[in-house]
Amino acid sequence: MDYERLAEILFPEHLESPEYYETIYPLRDLPEGAKVTRLGPSPTGFIHLGNLYGAFVDERLAHQSGGVFFLRIEDTDDKRQVEGAVETIINSLRFFSINFDEGAGIDGDTGDYGDYTQSKRGPIYRAFAKRLVAEGKAYPCFLTEEEIAEIREKQQELKVNPGIYGKWARSRELTLEEIHKKVNMGEEFVIRLKSDGDLSKPEDQIRRISVKDAIRGELSMPENDQDVVILKKTGIPTYHFAHVIDDHLMRTTHVVRGAEWLPSLPIHVELFEKLGWEPPIYCHTAQLMKLDEEGNKRNLSKRLDPELSLDYYRREGYHPKAVREYLLTILNSNFEEWRIANPDADVDEFQFTLEKMSNSGALFDLNKLNDVSKEVLLKVPASEIYDFLRAWADEFRPDDQAVQTMLADRAYMERVLDIGRNAERNPRKDHIFARQMMENLTYFFDETFQITDPMPEEVVNAGDVRVILEKYLATYDHSDDNETWFNKIREITDELGYAVKPKDYKKHPEDYKGHVGHVSTVIRVALMGRQQSPDVWEIQQILGEDRVRARLNRYLETIA
RNA sequence: GGCUCUGUGGUCAAGCGGUCAAGACUCCGCCCUCUCACGGCGGCUACCCGAGUUCGAAUCUCGGCAGAGUCACCA
Numbered sequence A: 001m002d003y004e005r006l007a008e009i010l011f012p013e014h015l016e017s018p019e020y021y022e023t024i025y026p027l028r029d030l031p032e033g034a035k036v037t038r039l040g041p042s043p044t045g046f047i048h049l050g051n052l053y054g055a056f057v058d059e060r061l062a063h064q065s066g067g068v069f070f071l072r073i074e075d076t077d078d079k080r081q082v083e084g085a086v087e088t089i090i091n092s093l094r095f096f097s098i099n100f101d102e103g104a105g106i107d108g109d110t111g112d113y114g115d116y117t118q119s120k121r122g123p124i125y126r127a128f129a130k131r132l133v134a135e136g137k138a139y140p141c142f143l144t145e146e147e148i149a150e151i152r153e154k155q156q157e158l159k160v161n162p163g164i165y166g167k168w169a170r171s172r173e174l175t176l177e178e179i180h181k182k183v184n185m186g187e188e189f190v191i192r193l194k195s196d197g198d199l200s201k202p203e204d205q206i207r208r209i210s211v212k213d214a215i216r217g218e219l220s221m222p223e224n225d226q227d228v229v230i231l232k233k234t235g236i237p238t239y240h241f242a243h244v245i246d247d248h249l250m251r252t253t254h255v256v257r258g259a260e261w262l263p264s265l266p267i268h269v270e271l272f273e274k275l276g277w278e279p280p281i282y283c284h285t286a287q288l289m290k291l292d293e294e295g296n297k298r299n300l301s302k303r304l305d306p307e308l309s310l311d312y313y314r315r316e317g318y319h320p321k322a323v324r325e326y327l328l329t330i331l332n333s334n335f336e337e338w339r340i341a342n343p344d345a346d347v348d349e350f351q352f353t354l355e356k357m358s359n360s361g362a363l364f365d366l367n368k369l370n371d372v373s374k375e376v377l378l379k380v381p382a383s384e385i386y387d388f389l390r391a392w393a394d395e396f397r398p399d400d401q402a403v404q405t406m407l408a409d410r411a412y413m414e415r416v417l418d419i420g421r422n423a424e425r426n427p428r429k430d431h432i433f434a435r436q437m438m439e440n441l442t443y444f445f446d447e448t449f450q451i452t453d454p455m456p457e458e459v460v461n462a463g464d465v466r467v468i469l470e471k472y473l474a475t476y477d478h479s480d481d482n483e484t485w486f487n488k489i490r491e492i493t494d495e496l497g498y499a500v501k502p503k504d505y506k507k508h509p510e511d512y513k514g515h516v517g518h519v520s521t522v523i524r525v526a527l528m529g530r531q532q533s534p535d536v537w538e539i540q541q542i543l544g545e546d547r548v549r550a551r552l553n554r555y556l557e558t559i560a
Numbered sequence B: 001g002g003c004u005c006u007g008u009g010g011u012c013a014a015g016c017g018g019u020c021a022a023g024a025c026u027c028c029g030c031c032c033u034c035u036c037a038c039g040g041c042g043g044c045u046a047c048c049c050g051a052g053u054u055c056g057a058a059u060c061u062c063g064g065c066a067g068a069g070u071c072a073c074c075a
Helices: A003-010 A018-024 A049-064 A085-095 A122-134 A145-158 A176-184 A239-249 A259-275 A310-316 A320-331 A335-341 A366-378 A382-396 A401-406 A410-417 A434-440 A457-462 A465-475 A482-495 A502-507 A516-528 A536-543 A545-558
Strands: A036-039 A068-071 A138-141 A190-193 A208-213 A217-222 A229-231 A254-258 A281-285 A289-291 A297-299
Touching (some): A003 A122, A049 A320, A122 A138, A190 A259, A208 A281, A239 A259, A259 A281, A382 A410, A457 A465, A457 A516, A465 A516, A482 A516, A516 A536, A516 A545, A536 A545
Parallel strands (some): A036 A068, A254 A281
């Protein structure tokens, strides 16, 4: 067979030579050890936690080593394009401080290794496919869908591996004349890799490939024997071919991708071999899992788990720093240790390593995220939290009157946010995510203040609610310091026959109507509408004297 | 079904032939305390199973089992 001739028949258009592309995309001039990584999302615009997890690995690898992190849009599947998706991807990741150095972008591409959108790289793929055909390493296949289905049925009957390979690859047998004729008649075809693999041999004679994965170590699996499609009948490459061509030409050093790609690794290895290139270092990450209804672990799925989309966390109002730190705790097992030793260090100072990555899929743990978030937010100044809440509210709650009024007075809100946080020891860790914070803090604002909790039973039974509030109001002096203020409560407590020390009450409940905690709770409920809150004195200082008196009076009126 | 990956408490995980098998989160109890939170102390709960190698196995080998992934002109 004259393969050169075949290549001309199949690719009659003018194409640059492979050597041309090698020249215009030279090796990158980067310092020793610098890593080049890439994110290759399909442009559906949908990003979930798993994508973020992977993107984070790419980003750290590149930026920790002084390398390059670029965005390549993998839109070779023409069926699922979504308008504005690229922009969404970039913005979503930027929100979490994951920024690209080059690649497809909003204002066109930046970087010298473009085009960064696969659908625009047609001639490049075709040039290399043509070369493969000319060397007898790839061939046109005219099998129709129906014929392939028949082959599969037959294979099932015979209980052999399905697919187009070896003797099943009928188009391999076609002569140049037959092909030429079919092409002239306008028959459609795909280009398939002509695999050298043979898995029908006795097991001990099957060649195994061995790949060193940066996360998983030595990987060993049977070689590829499938004549996979590299160019679809539309002339567009499949993922396998695009990956090999692009990552070679874009000089990617580390390919970070999910473990679901592991089974197709032999295909990629053979492709690199046939093209005569050195493959990049593969880093197959474990997949984030989720517990399904039956209690089984399962991969995160974009179709089944919309609540795990990045948008969910943005809507709830998780701070990006919190999500970032949480991800790091499941990404690198030694991160938590490091964080305890370096409580105030910037996350980026942590040396992320592939070796410390887990091979098994982690279950997403909301409890842990919340805990991490509390710690993270404690370190974020109130003014910054305010900015964050403001942005969150404007994006997700623009018409929510309650939320908007709570944020109207910046200085006031900042004081509210800081309550109990500046204690020299054991500061409060109340803040987790925006929605939770806003719901938590409603009692600071007259517009959203509501009495939701009942008065304590002990006091109600004794009929002392009114007298406690009246005495409290009578002795209230807004300028009292915390200690003076509480001593007054102790006096009222004692006068009315309640225990000043809760312990006394617990020891001899028959001697008292209740204890100082119950008395304070009456004030809490009247003032905050809740039985639980941070320090009352501190809250009062923020509310201001007028508001405090007004709320107490209003409560007395309602029970009059 | 073939191939591949994974298997330590409820969750995430240290561990690399000798440990009373770390730690974090959750849960429970106690302490601190005017409530809640914070903090402190303590507790429950784990090496998938079975052989083998070895003086000794969570760690090495083999065989099961379980979960996950993948077998497209999708990525």
